Amino acid sequence: DAKTTQPPSMDCAEGRAANLPCNHSTISGNEYVYWYRQIHSQGPQYIIHGLKNNETNEMASLIITEDRKSSTLILPHATLRDTAVYYCIVRVDSNYQLIWGAGTKLIIKP
């Protein structure tokens, strides 16, 4: 599975959109992009995933570039409860393994 690169930390003001970038320049054609987050001392929580097209659900939007080498997770109206570590992972659908990196620590400020 391809590796991902994320900034170690980011700040965002409460009520604003939080845009979290992820680079996955070695992604293969059959690898999906997944996003999870982990709030302190809790288990990771699935947010969203996609293959080629942009995706949106009740939590977030996922924007994948046309060449699929990078993506952005957008939390449209960040709240203090969105403070967490956000993980971007790429994975072939048939694999059990998810390769977890260090993620991005997102801090939402009042």
Add this chain to the structure above:
Amino acid sequence: ETGVTQTPRHLVMGMTNKKSLKCEQHLGHNAMYWYKQSAKKPLELMFVYSLEERVENNSVPSRFSPECPNSSHLFLHLHTLQPEDSALYLCASSRLPGMNTGELFFGEGSRLTVL
């Protein structure tokens, strides 16, 4: 509430003790996972069970012994652990791979301290 329940939430044990961690999922999934999360390190996959058969075993020491009696329950039996085994142990479940199943559902974890 994710549908995956882990017990106990906290466990303190000596190096000579034997204990078990329990995980139960109510989501109808057929794959279950044990992950280890040490301080300041990424999540590490330990074991995967698919349809109650172990399919992944990532070079985990034998002092950790998994058991999957049915598709809803997963155990991690612990014996003669070392202090460096202190970590958050996370259980997860999912549908089977190949069904667009990257979505893992995690429990809250069991915080283990080995003295």
